[in-house]
Amino acid sequence: MTTHAPHTAQSVTLPASLDEAVAALAAMPAAVPVAGGTDLMASVNKGLLRPAALVGLGRMSELRGWHYQDGHALLGAGLTHARMGRPDFAALIPALAASARAAGPPQIRNAGTLGGNIATAAPTGDTLPVLAALEATLVVAGPGGARREIPVTHLLAGREMLAPAELIGFVRVPLLHAPQVYLKATARTGPGRATTSVAVVLDPARRGVRCAVGAVAPMPLRPLEAERWIASLIDWDGARGLTQEALAAFGEYVAAACVPDPLPPADGGEAPQPSPAVLHLRRTVATLARRALGRALS
């Protein structure tokens, strides 16, 4: 790990286990955890952050892989985007693999981790809409070996926070054994941050379609009514196909839910027309949602 920051941390601790890392953070309240450093060191280099001490999470082998439990995969927070992009992981959770492959250039994917992506909680975070659509939960480690579980979306929405010295240990993801798709629009060709992203996940056991839209709001949005409506049109015991009209209507439904019209003024006047930027965003969301569902069903 290198930095050009003028003020570097006074101490760097490299624990070998999750509980040791939590203990190190509890012992040094001013210390900050660092995984791949791609977000954190960018803030340090910009002078936005001057951590007095760092607790490096890179040596914790238990967080770099995954294991299975009750029909779920427990993904270590230290899984890199590069690792999640590989074929064996893609066979397990295809949309998460696709989002990891879409996250930045190769240097970033080699270092950046799942836990860092979640903890940073940037609206453009590529894994976040996928985790929202999968209804994933976080296994949070705290002092004294404590573990608690919270939905990823609660952390992203600020409904629940990480307490001091707590770390994201694992991400619990259901194994649905069904098609899932992640699509991303960027403002330029080549790697770039999402201007819009859409994850669509089929859940045949519950006869459900789950969709989440990223980058258009501070956290991923779930268009629940659109999900229920389109799921009711699918012949789950048959070919599972939908007409082009139904796919297009799903796209419009998702876009209207996630990029709403401007509100009327408080004094009761007429609502302003949506700006060209809003109309463009809505078109992009509609297109991605239509394509993602079409691919999932094809």
Ligand SMILES: Cc1cc2nc3c(=O)[nH]c(=O)nc-3n(C[C@H](O)[C@H](O)[C@H](O)COP(=O)(O)OP(=O)(O)OC[C@H]3O[C@@H](n4cnc5c(N)ncnc54)[C@H](O)[C@@H]3O)c2cc1C
């Ligand atoms: C040039 C560039 C391009 C990028 N492009 C993309 C992109 O296209 N898509 C995208 O999604 N992201 C992108 N990123 C952002 C970044 O790479 C990802 O968010 C990455 O997943 C962060 O992981 P990390 O391990 O590097 O986190 P770090 O930088 O190590 O940590 C980030 C934050 O998370 C905290 N943290 C880390 N691990 C844990 C944990 N286990 N528990 C609790 N807190 C933790 C740290 O304290 C810190 O506050 C880009 C970054 C750069 C610099």
